[in-house]
Every structure is written in C-alpha cells, then in structure tokens.
Amino acid sequence: MNELYRAIQSNKDLKNKIKLIGIGTGNSDFEVDFFRKKYEVPFPLFSDEDYSIHKAMGEVRTPYFIGVRLKKDGSSEVFYSKLGGFTNANKFLKSMVKSSGL
Amino acid sequence: MARKKHIWIVAMVATFTWIAAAHSQSPDFKKNIYPVEQLKPTDSVLKVKVGGLAPDFTLPAVRGGKVTLSQYRGKKNVVISFVPAAWTPVCSDQWPGYNIAKEYFDQSNAILLGITVDNIPTLYAWTNQMCMGSGTLWFPVLSDFYPHGAVASKYGVLRSDGVSERSLFVIDKKGIIRYIDVHDINKRPRLEVLVKELGKLKK
Numbered sequence: 001m002n003e004l005y006r007a008i009q010s011n012k013d014l015k016n017k018i019k020l021i022g023i024g025t026g027n028s029d030f031e032v033d034f035f036r037k038k039y040e041v042p043f044p045l046f047s048d049e050d051y052s053i054h055k056a057m058g059e060v061r062t063p064y065f066i067g068v069r070l071k072k073d074g075s076s077e078v079f080y081s082k083l084g085g086f087t088n089a090n091k092f093l094k095s096m097v098k099s100s101g102l
Numbered sequence: 103m104a105r106k107k108h109i110w111i112v113a114m115v116a117t118f119t120w121i122a123a124a125h126s127q128s129p130d131f132k133k134n135i136y137p138v139e140q141l142k143p144t145d146s147v148l149k150v151k152v153g154g155l156a157p158d159f160t161l162p163a164v165r166g167g168k169v170t171l172s173q174y175r176g177k178k179n180v181v182i183s184f185v186p187a188a189w190t191p192v193c194s195d196q197w198p199g200y201n202i203a204k205e206y207f208d209q210s211n212a213i214l215l216g217i218t219v220d221n222i223p224t225l226y227a228w229t230n231q232m233c234m235g236s237g238t239l240w241f242p243v244l245s246d247f248y249p250h251g252a253v254a255s256k257y258g259v260l261r262s263d264g265v266s267e268r269s270l271f272v273i274d275k276k277g278i279i280r281y282i283d284v285h286d287i288n289k290r291p292r293l294e295v296l297v298k299e300l301g302k303l304k305k
Binding site for chain 1: 293294
C-alpha cells in the first residue's frame with residue numbers, strides 16, 4: 001500500500017487526482033495509530049471500531065479495495081470493488097486508472 | 103487524462119487486517135474459520151484475584167517442549183492470554199494483533215503466553231495459517247488440552263461448554279497477578295488497555 005501511495009505521488013498526472021485512504025476494521029484509534037507508526041503508513045488511516053463502515057460496505061472480508069469515482073456534481077460512483085491485496089503496486093495502479101476512466 | 107477538466111478522485115478503502123478484528127475474514131484463513139453465534143459474554147467464576155499469587159502450571163508448547171509459569175519468576179513479567187478456541191472468528195484476530203505489537207511487551211520486559219484448550223496438532227495448523235505472510239508468532243502457544251482445561255479451570259476461566267473465557271492475566275516478576283480481564287467472549291480486548299497495564303509494571 002505504501003508503494004502504491006508513492007507510485008501515485010510520484011506521477012504528476014495522478015498526484016492530485018487520486019486519493020488513498022485506509023480503514024481499520026474493528027480497530028480503535030490507538031491500534032490504528034500504532035499500525036500507522038509501525039509500518040510508516042504515509043496516507044490517512046481511519047479506525048472503524050464499531051464496524052459501522054464495515055457493515056455499510058457489506059461486511060466484506062479483508063483486505064478489500066473499493067474504487068470510488070467522485071463526480072463534479074458531488075455524486076459518486078463505485079468503479080472497483082474487489083477482495084484481495086496485490087503484489088505489484090504499479091500494475092494495480094494501472095488497472096485502477098484504466099477502470100476509473102481517468 | 104490532462105484533457106479532463108474536472109478532477110477524478112479514486113478513494114481506495116483498504117480494510118487492512120494485521121491488527122484488525124477482521125483478520126479472521128482475511129485470505130490467510132481462506133474459509134476455515136468456523137462461524138460462531140453470539141455467546142453468553144462470560145460463563146465461569148474466577149478463582150484468582152488481583153494481588154494474589156498466580157497458580158503455577160506446566161503446559162506443552164506448539165513449538166515443542168513445555169513451558170512452566172514459574173520459570174519466568176524473577177526474570178520476566180508475564181501476560182497470559184486465554185482464548186476460547188482455535189479456528190473461531192475473534193480468536194483468530196486477537197493473537198495476530200499481539201504478534202505485531204511485540205515492542206509493547208518488550209518495553210515492559212514481558213512475555214506473552216497464549217493458551218487454548220485445543221490440542222497441539224490443531225494449534226499447530228491454526229497458528230501456521232494465522233501467520234501466513236507475516237512470519238511466525240513470537241510468543242509461546244500452549245495447549246491446555248489434557249487434562250482438559252485444567253489450567254483454565256485453576257484460574258476459574260473454564261466455561262461450561264469446555265472452552266476457556268477470552269481472558270487476560272498480567273502477572274509481575276514476583277508471580278503476583280496485577281490485572282485480570284475476563285472479557286466478553288464475543289469481543290476482542292483493546293490493545294491500549296493491555297498496553298496501559300503493561301506500563302504499570304516494573305521492568
């Protein structure tokens with residue numbers, strides 16, 4: 001994930017167009033903060049201690065990635081929703097850019 | 103891309119798992135976690151108390167050999183984490199969290215002893231799958247299988263269905279119990295509470 005963030009930040013065409021956030025399902029603020037420091041996570045992480053976000057997302061297994069396209073009129077559209085991590089950040093980023101229509 | 107006049111933002115929500123209570127839902131465990139319904143929060147009567155001497159015990163460890171509580175006397179503080187059963191949801195989340203939080207135990211010169219009433223082969227398979235992709239557990243995992251739940255019973259955390267409570271005991275270097283949390287079996291204890299208790303111990 002850190003590699004993905006760096007790949008986005010180092011690409012001037014994508015830098016201001018793609019934002020990355022992480023949700024710690026069932027984690028307290030303390031746990032998320034510990035995780036952030038331990039793994040030097042450079043993007044925002046949020047705790048979801050009461051599982052409310054997890055429930056809203058359909059109680060998915062983890063890790064789970066959701067790509068959301070934010071439209072100019074304020075509405076949003078999910079263009080990617082898939083279980084499982086990735087091994088190649090650049091390849092993953094390319095597929096996200098492609099499927100988002102950026 | 104540059105021709106687009108408006109900004110597209112892709113927000114990827116990664117429900118990370120390493121300390122998340124959703125680790126049991128991660129691919130590490132595939133579909134091997136047995137679904138458990140809500141249980142009675144606690145179902146036993148404690149036989150020990152804060153300020154009392156922790157009952158000694160010797161149990162076989164998954165990595166081989168045996169571990170005796172009193173072997174740490176005068177050397178290390180001890181945290182005992184009883185979890186109800188291998189291959190169940192919350193238990194499969196709790197220990198991976200402690201596994202990445204080793205520094206908190208080290209800072210307090212504490213060892214963690216993980217105990218369940220499962221037998222060694224079951225614990226072997228479960229802990230191996232628990233740690234796929236994230237190394238091995240740094241702490242001993244002990245089997246309180248036979249005589250069944252004898253140590254859990256000695257502490258008063260053996261439930262009527264034969265599994266242990268989800269419980270934590272913090273024991274100082276003198277063997278005195280300093281903290282007890284017989285937790286709601288359905289929920290994972292928060293890391294910060296244990297860290298706070300560890301911070302109170304003398305190194």
